[in-house]
Amino acid sequence: MFPSYRGQRNFPGWYWAATSAELVGYESWAELSHLMRLDADPEVVGVASPPFRLSWRYSGGRRRIRHTPDYFVRRRDGRAVVLDVRPDELVEPEDAAKFAATAVACARVGWGYERVGVIDPVQAANLRWLSGYRHPRVGREPVAKCLRAAFTQPQGLLAGARAVGDPIAVLPVLFHLLWHRELAVDPVSERLSAATVVHPAPVAAREVEGDADASAASVAG
CATH class of the missing domain: 3.40.1350.10 (Trna Endonuclease; Chain: A, domain 1)
Structure with a gap:
């Protein structure tokens, strides 16, 4: 073909x-x-x-x-x-x-x-990097859960990974979440780096807010 x-x-x-x-x-x-x-x-x-x-x-x-x-x-x-x-x-x-x-x-x-046409070179480079972590086996859920909690408030990529554990073990899971848009980065004008700010993806943020509202309603009831 x-x-x-x-x-x-x-x-x-x-x-x-x-x-x-x-x-x-x-x-x-x-x-x-x-x-x-x-x-x-x-x-x-x-x-x-x-x-x-x-x-x-x-x-x-x-x-x-x-x-x-x-x-x-x-x-x-x-x-x-x-x-x-x-x-x-x-x-x-x-x-x-x-x-x-x-x-x-x-x-x-x-x-x-x-x-x-041709994708922006920086976007293409970031996609190539993150695509290496796209397979489901990379998304280890215990670590992924901790990363979602760590990045509830925006912070640097490496700082958030270190807050969860050894970056060698944590970063692949973080890249997996970024690939699948469970976490997000600010509009990127340069390649991903240790200082890149990571924050909850918009949909994920709405889901967190919805869960919080549901919990509050349950308590109030």
């Missing part, structure tokens, strides 16, 4: 997606970066690559035109999005026409469509 040969200019491979516990293919570093971005998005429940091939002729044209999008994405709310990954500077007029036709075809069946 993703051929490899001497002298090729792109970099195909397979990526294990934590979202679906399945291998998903990619054909370039740009595609891999977006695949990691999708895998780390809690609103995404599945990604397929390559999803399908479109084939059509323009009115009066004899030449058959084909296009295979890069990814089919299923979101938690049931919506579907078809994704093409192509850096802006590599989009030729013929490519743009194919992307436009694909967008029309997707709209007809109720799917969204996006053509995306």
Whole structure:
């Protein structure tokens, strides 16, 4: 499906997606970066690559035109999005026409469509780092529970890890929680470091508040 040969200019491979516990293919570093971005998005429940091939002729044209999008994405709310990954500077007029036709075809069946370029290098670097801790075996719950409590109030990444225990044992679990957005960092303009501020993810914070409200109501009752 993703051929490899001497002298090729792109970099195909397979990526294990934590979202679906399945291998998903990619054909370039740009595609891999977006695949990691999708895998780390809690609103995404599945990604397929390559999803399908479109084939059509323009009115009066004899030449058959084909296009295979890069990814089919299923979101938690049931919506579907078809994704093409192509850096802006590599989009030729013929490519743009194919992307436009694909967008029309997707709209007809109720799917969204996006053509995306290259991810910000800092975001890509952080995703690559955190992806190494995405497997469920890393998320040891006793340590994860302590980390959630430690970062109830925002503090530095390493300081919070040390408050829980030996950083060698604690940091992998912390990176796992960051990958799965159970904890969050402030908008990152630089690579993750010991001083990066970690805080509860917005959804996690709402759940904590909800539990607190429920407990208060129970006591009041």
